[in-house]
Amino acid sequence: MSSFAVKGWCPDAWHPMMAGDGLLVRVKPRLGRLTRAQVLGLCDAAVVHGNGLIDMTARANLQLRGVPETGWQALLDRLLVLDLVDPDPVIEQRRNILVAPDWRVGDDSHRIAGALLTRLDELPDLLGKVGFAIDAGQTCILGGEAGDFRIERGGDGGLILRADGRATGMAVAAGREVDALIALAHWFAASGGAKAGRMARHRLVLPEWACGDILPAPSAACIVPGLHDLGLRDGSWAYGLPFGRIEARILAGMVEASPAAAVRITPWRVLLVEGAPAVCAGGLIDNPADPLLHVDACPGAPCCPQASVETRDLARRLAPHVAGRLPVSGCAKGCARQRAADVTLTGRDGLFDLSLNAPAGTLPVRSALSPAELLAHFGAA
Numbered sequence: 001m002s003s004f005a006v007k008g009w010c011p012d013a014w015h016p017m018m019a020g021d022g023l024l025v026r027v028k029p030r031l032g033r034l035t036r037a038q039v040l041g042l043c044d045a046a047v048v049h050g051n052g053l054i055d056m057t058a059r060a061n062l063q064l065r066g067v068p069e070t071g072w073q074a075l076l077d078r079l080l081v082l083d084l085v086d087p088d089p090v091i092e093q094r095r096n097i098l099v100a101p102d103w104r105v106g107d108d109s110h111r112i113a114g115a116l117l118t119r120l121d122e123l124p125d126l127l128g129k130v131g132f133a134i135d136a137g138q139t140c141i142l143g144g145e146a147g148d149f150r151i152e153r154g155g156d157g158g159l160i161l162r163a164d165g166r167a168t169g170m171a172v173a174a175g176r177e178v179d180a181l182i183a184l185a186h187w188f189a190a191s192g193g194a195k196a197g198r199m200a201r202h203r204l205v206l207p208e209w210a211c212g213d214i215l216p217a218p219s220a221a222c223i224v225p226g227l228h229d230l231g232l233r234d235g236s237w238a239y240g241l242p243f244g245r246i247e248a249r250i251l252a253g254m255v256e257a258s259p260a261a262a263v264r265i266t267p268w269r270v271l272l273v274e275g276a277p278a279v280c281a282g283g284l285i286d287n288p289a290d291p292l293l294h295v296d297a298c299p300g301a302p303c304c305p306q307a308s309v310e311t312r313d314l315a316r317r318l319a320p321h322v323a324g325r326l327p328v329s330g331c332a333k334g335c336a337r338q339r340a341a342d343v344t345l346t347g348r349d350g351l352f353d354l355s356l357n358a359p360a361g362t363l364p365v366r367s368a369l370s371p372a373e374l375l376a377h378f379g380a381a
Contacts, residue, residue: 096131
């Protein structure tokens with residue numbers, strides 16, 4: 001397997017991470033939503049203080065790239081003014097909340113996530129990757145996404161508390177959801193969860209109050225490009241971002257040319273634009289059948305110093321020829337996709353390992369393949 005450095009923490013605006021193209025600064029929009037003014041301000045900051053590229057992550061966060069070390073403080077100051085970063089670095093680090101992006105004002109997802117945001121000071125110290133998932137719509141939409149402590153719609157129609165990695169959850173009373181999440185987070189910390197890393201790998205028996213036999217509601221399809229109903233008069237449109245990346249000037253131009261009130265970030269690298277008609281803009285995917293929507297690729301070399309291979313050009317060329325999910329990772333860390341996929345390519349010493357129905361870094365079915373060999377293998381040469 002490839003060697004890579006495990007950082008042991010996740011970057012945020014207060015704690016940027018050095019990448020091959022400069023500092024990477026992560027922004028965590030509250031409720032996964034940015035107002036029109038925040039979008040335009042963020043885009044300007046990405047151009048002035050970074051390289052003008054914005055990445056969308058699988059946790060529905062945004063990342064500004066190419067920030068010089070000497071420019072980080074000025075960028076942080078702008079993000080604070082835009083109210084995109086909490087002024088308390090500890091609270092910002094704990095603000096790992098993935099909320100179903102189709103929430104509507106006043107519904108259960110909106111209510112619970114909003115309440116959790118006000119009580120982050122009650123949480124224990126947790127590893128940077130550990131977080132919450134609030135999936136309390138009429139159907140579940142985040143079933144395939146990571147979230148250690150979860151509030152979900154149960155199959156019986158009520159709300160449940162579920163620990164990630166457990167198939168079932170416990171009924172929770174309305175208004176007590178955040179109490180339950182905080183209690184489960186404290187149990188995780190006190191019972192040695194940090195050693196396991198994530199709840200799904202923490203196999204201790206849950207306390208009785210967190211055990212239940214209620215299955216989550218069946219998962220609905222994730223949001224794809226096209227018209228989406230958020231209950232707004234002017235409708236909303238969703239656009240895919242190839243590999244989760246967009247140029248700040250394109251995003252700003254799209255918002256400026258429309259009456260968009262806000263945008264929402266999804267964990268599927270799809271941007272949901274509130275209250276605006278469809279627009280044509282380069283760098284956006286508006287076709288729900290586009291094969292790039294089924295491909296994940298980390299930045300790869302030379303953007304990431306841990307990657308030994310270029311990833312995105314290869315992924316783009318393979319996309320029409322691979323059935324199912326295709327992540328292409330520059331190293332065994334598997335930043336393209338953490339979970340198993342139909343076809344997984346993992347960079348190692350300048351070549352690729354090919355795995356099937358497995359995550360990055362697992363035992364490959366074929367090893368040390370060049371890009372040309374992979375293109376020929378999948379009939380894309």
